[in-house]
């Protein structure tokens with residue numbers, strides 16, 4: 001958007017037709033840049049300090065409620081996902097109960113919001129991220145919050161946790177896109193604690209990571225592909241062994 005307005009304002013003396021052709025050509029380019037910014041923002045949302053190769057803060061996040069499970073775990077309670085959830089619904093989603101419950105609302109209310117307004121939220125006293133990340137990081141986070149949130153209920157049945165995908169198609173996608181790193185059984189790399197089959201116990205986390213990649217790892221982000229590919233892959237993952 002910013003990039004687009006900028007490009008459009010640099011065409012003062014060109015004819016209308018040329019301008020139209022140019023903006024047609026420029027639009028996909030800025031869309032492509034936006035997609036990679038959103039994916040990086042999604043990884044920052046997951047574990048920002050790993051993405052920027054910083055140490056996690058030592059003191060707990062000021063907004064994390066005392067008495068809740070991760071109150072003394074700064075490494076966890078500074079992650080956006082810890083308060084707002086993998087499904088982005090906070091207390092109204094998967095974190096409505098269980099050890100990750102904080103009672104904090106989701107970020108879904110700011111989907112589509114102006115990125116400047118989102119950055120202001122992240123730098124306010126409640127969030128206290130000012131000085132912890134740079135301008136590019138905040139832009140990526142804001143692009144993710146504004147443009148990168150999925151309505152996961154469309155793809156995952158909340159009650160059964162089943163992805164609404166085709167496992168047969170998903171197997172072909174998985175074996176060609178993922179298996180070189182994760183093995184056909186989803187039990188690689190060796191240092192990965194849970195198999196991908198086991199991780200389907202939290203399908204929202206899996207979907208977030210397939211779309212945006214894994215912080216500080218060589219994992220691609222499938223955000224640019226049709227959502228159904230991700231959902232088909234997840235349907236296949238659910239059939240893989242839960243134990244190594």
Ligand code: HEC
Pocket residue numbers: 044045048061062063064065077078079080081082083084104105106107108109110118121122126127129141145
């Ligand atoms: C320790 C808990 C905590 C963490 C971590 C946290 N937030 Fe929040 N966030 C909150 C609380 C509490 C609110 C509600 C504040 C309010 O209403 O004044 C909020 C509100 C928001 C909102 C506004 C939602 C709305 O509809 O008004 C956005 C957007 C947001 N957070 C994004 C993020 C992002 C991005 C990160 C990570 C960089 C993050 N938050 C990390 C606690 C947290």
Ligand code: HEC
Pocket residue numbers: 174177178179180181182189191192193194196199205206209210214217218219220222233
């Ligand atoms: C280039 C290698 C590579 C490719 C390709 C790749 N991944 Fe990954 N992925 C990784 C690495 C490395 C990790 C981090 C593993 C760990 O936690 O030790 C990871 C982590 C994950 C995680 C989160 C695991 C966790 O512990 O939180 C999921 C889910 C995942 N990958 C799914 C996939 C799927 C599905 C595909 C195919 C669409 C895929 N990956 C493609 C390298 C890759």
